[in-house]
Amino acid sequence: MEEAPVRGDIEIRVRYAETDRMGLLHHANYLVYFEQARTELLRDMGLTYRDMEDKGFLLVLTKIEVRYKQPARYDDVLTVRTTVVRTTPIRIEHRYDVLRDGQLIAEGNTTLACVDREGKLQALPDWFLERKTVKK
Amino acid sequence: MEEAPVRGDIEIRVRYAETDRMGLLHHANYLVYFEQARTELLRDMGLTYRDMEDKGFLLVLTKIEVRYKQPARYDDVLTVRTTVVRTTPIRIEHRYDVLRDGQLIAEGNTTLACVDREGKLQALPDWFLERKTVKK
């Protein structure tokens, strides 16, 4: 019996300040949207990243990839679909699909590593790993 | 005999990511430029804000005003002229003039308060107050 992948959708409306001279969502802001999306996915699982960090488990980004297919514009409502692709004792990999009206406009991948306050790699806590495949 | 006011100029080139759909420097970024300008003014006085903060003296913004006169555009080189207007035992007031080719395009004012790590007001340290009127 296979477990369903952990996955969640959020909607984000493109803010004026996030556009650029071309009139498009500036490409750096996709990373901010991805971050918000995985935070909300964590919340769906009954955890908050703020608590994790306050307990000394910091998740730092070690790798990111984004492929931009169609531009997003000011005031567009985008869906960011986030999937946990892989979890190791120390790392979490996510995939992101950015959709507008059901059409894929960008996709991304990130790798996060768990570190302590000094930035040293450490194992993800048990209470995190137990939750990771259970959506509320 | 009057002391000369503490004042300093920095140059900032407008980044693409800082523009918006109108093709202009987005208004929120002036606050980021002001912050950079007062950091550099502090450095001119032989201090760094990073050190101040690491020693437990945090400067938080309590008030800001900006008057936008002319738009700034992508790739423009702006001069931010920063003046210490007033220093009390706890607060520092700055004025900012943003110039392009010698012409004033925006002006601002900020009030900073000195707090500790818990956010409680505290007096500015003596080593700060001694430096405040001496430019290197």
Place this chain on the structure above:
Amino acid sequence: MEEAPVRGDIEIRVRYAETDRMGLLHHANYLVYFEQARTELLRDMGLTYRDMEDKGFLLVLTKIEVRYKQPARYDDVLTVRTTVVRTTPIRIEHRYDVLRDGQLIAEGNTTLACVDREGKLQALPDWFLERKTVKK
């Protein structure tokens, strides 16, 4: 008989990328929140700022004031309450109250001016002025 003031509330959750080294919502981001708040207030009135701009009526910020009272933190849910304070043929003034759990943590004021694509002042369109006191 007096008309009720045009007013609207939106909720915004503080993003990680919007915090700074102090762990607080960086002060420049309040301006981005204000912008989002007045955009949504416009939408409540049956208009979208994107349409206005596409029709050649651009609203540029000429003045902003913010008074910061209490810090906002990562993952806080803030309410931004926006009120149209005054409308002239060319200008719109808004007030913003930022609340967390019903407590005022910041307040702001902005003045917008209506310009054309060349940045020249122009009168607000009639269809805008007619809507301005009617909430859907």
Place this chain on the structure above:
Amino acid sequence: MEEAPVRGDIEIRVRYAETDRMGLLHHANYLVYFEQARTELLRDMGLTYRDMEDKGFLLVLTKIEVRYKQPARYDDVLTVRTTVVRTTPIRIEHRYDVLRDGQLIAEGNTTLACVDREGKLQALPDWFLERKTVKK
């Protein structure tokens, strides 16, 4: 006889507003630094991106990869070394090495595509391709 690769270095000091709750340069801002770095590389070649865009040749990002190795901190002075890896009639690929005190802390790759104002792919102009291997 091989041509030397087109390459350039710029220095960027990490701004306070660019840090996050961890006290580190937020990962999305590396993309902003890369953009600034390739703009300056273009300027070294005697071109400005503003002019290109004004002439109707827009460069849009189609792909980005970043590998973060060591964190950057507030007030750090970073060197962003940019290399043109490959130019085709329509695309430009860059590599970025981010260094602090000579040590590599992050590396990235981007692919840009040349489009017209409607977002349609078009060939890079001849005056661009002629300049691409000649540093002033």
